[in-house]
Amino acid sequence: MKVVLENLTKIFPSRDKKSGKEVVAVNNFTFEIPDGKLIGLLGPSGCGKSTTLYMISGLQKPTSGKIFFGEDDVTELSTENRGIGLVFQNYALYPHMTVKQNILFPLQNLKGKDKLPKNEMLERAHHAAALVQIDELMERKPSELSGGQQQRVAIARALVKMPRVLLLDEPLSNLDARLRLQTREEIRRIQKETGITTVFVTHDQEEAMSISDLIVVMKLGVVQQIGQPQEVYDNPSNLFVAKFLGTPPINVFTGSVQNGKLYLGEEAVLDVPGVADQPVIVGIRPEGFELSNNGALTCGLNNVEVMGRDVSIVSTHAASVNPVVRSIINADNRIDTSSATVRYNLKPHKVFLFNSETEERIQFEVK
Ligand code: ADP
Ligand code: MG
Numbered sequence: 001m002k003v004v005l006e007n008l009t010k011i012f013p014s015r016d017k018k019s020g021k022e023v024v025a026v027n028n029f030t031f032e033i034p035d036g037k038l039i040g041l042l043g044p045s046g047c048g049k050s051t052t053l054y055m056i057s058g059l060q061k062p063t064s065g066k067i068f069f070g071e072d073d074v075t076e077l078s079t080e081n082r083g084i085g086l087v088f089q090n091y092a093l094y095p096h097m098t099v100k101q102n103i104l105f106p107l108q109n110l111k112g113k114d115k116l117p118k119n120e121m122l123e124r125a126h127h128a129a130a131l132v133q134i135d136e137l138m139e140r141k142p143s144e145l146s147g148g149q150q151q152r153v154a155i156a157r158a159l160v161k162m163p164r165v166l167l168l169d170e171p172l173s174n175l176d177a178r179l180r181l182q183t184r185e186e187i188r189r190i191q192k193e194t195g196i197t198t199v200f201v202t203h204d205q206e207e208a209m210s211i212s213d214l215i216v217v218m219k220l221g222v223v224q225q226i227g228q229p230q231e232v233y234d235n236p237s238n239l240f241v242a243k244f245l246g247t248p249p250i251n252v253f254t255g256s257v258q259n260g261k262l263y264l265g266e267e268a269v270l271d272v273p274g275v276a277d278q279p280v281i282v283g284i285r286p287e288g289f290e291l292s293n294n295g296a297l298t299c300g301l302n303n304v305e306v307m308g309r310d311v312s313i314v315s316t317h318a319a320s321v322n323p324v325v326r327s328i329i330n331a332d333n334r335i336d337t338s339s340a341t342v343r344y345n346l347k348p349h350k351v352f353l354f355n356s357e358t359e360e361r362i363q364f365e366v367k
Helices: 047-056 099-108 117-129 146-160 179-195 205-211 227-235 239-244
Strands: 003-010 021-033 039-040 064-069 084-087 167-169 197-202 212-218 221-229 251-258 261-264 267-271 277-285 289-293 297-306 308-317 325-330 341-346 350-357
Touching: 003 047, 021 047, 039 205, 047 084, 047 167, 047 197, 064 205, 084 146, 099 117, 099 146, 099 341, 117 179, 117 197, 117 251, 146 179, 146 251, 167 179, 179 205, 197 205, 212 227, 212 239, 212 251, 221 239, 239 277, 239 350, 261 277, 261 289, 267 297
Parallel strands: 039 197, 039 212, 084 167, 167 197
Antiparallel strands: 003 021, 003 064, 212 221, 251 261, 251 277, 261 267, 277 350, 289 341, 297 308, 297 341, 308 325
16 A cells, blocks of 8 residues: 655644744655555654654644545544554553453454454454464463563554554664564564555664665654665765764765865865865765775874774864764774874765755765
8 A cells, every 4th residue: 555645744833832933843745655665764853753653643633735545535534544553662552451452452443344253353363463473472461571572562463453554653662772673674574474565763774774665864854865775875865864874974074175176174085076166064984985005085093993894993084073083994904003194095986075054965976
């Protein structure tokens, strides 16, 4: 089921009587979520991810704009009638019910023509439990489960009605690191097996990048960029997106373009054909540096951190916006740690230029 968001906007009235300023939580969001895909809705806290999800679910009414499931306009439809499954960060299971009763609950609430015979309800509950691999735990109470198991129950409960759309709001945030990793792979597997169009909200870029078919990066209610994770990482449309994706984060410098060359301080570090002379903000991915004895960029060498397959070189540069410059180099490289400086050549496709005022990307030709 494709989901279409058309100029979706949500404005909250002011909470602060004095300033009286309203909050534009979601600002003119237009996007067609393709059928059967998993979309990662990504951005810092407060950027409007949950509000977007709640509008898709019907828990919140848009101030303006429309939502379609397939060809159906569901904008005015109540949550119960949208055919969605919702999973929250805090599981929200009924503590006095067993796992089985929790999963059955949405089916027992079906009314009229939707009502199912008891054996079919049980069959569906067992099928959902098996999908998330908790079928052994059906008689337990939520308090007798780990966080990861509780979240699986919540997912099974969302799947049991065979939703048209699955909506997940930071479902992994309460889990510890290992379980988070395991559960996100599970969610991906379940999504692929069921083929349910899914919106997955997270503030964690790595999480979104690893499981999404497409990511949507948001900032202050405004969509910044939509694309395949690798595509957005390799081709960010502005400084915000470039900084939001990637660990370690992108290195940011202030520089200038003169006669088709990029300068960091006094050094011309890269050819950037076709760019007019101007001050620029420069982003260099950690993997964009190549060690070279006569490299174009000279940095002060702080220290080298061994990470196994790779090493991370921590250095300094006067034009760097951050206290240190972090590069990731293959561990086969020899680094003279007694040297005061380290020199690099830059990989052109790992260097991004941004307008120093608008912070929008400035493209140059990569030879
Ligand atoms: P996210 O999920 O990305 O952290 P939210 O969608 O929860 O962000 O919130 C977006 C913005 O809308 C924030 O500034 C938040 O304070 C505001 N907001 C969210 N819900 C309400 C509400 N019920 N009333 C007023 N403001 C709200
Ligand atoms: Mg939220």
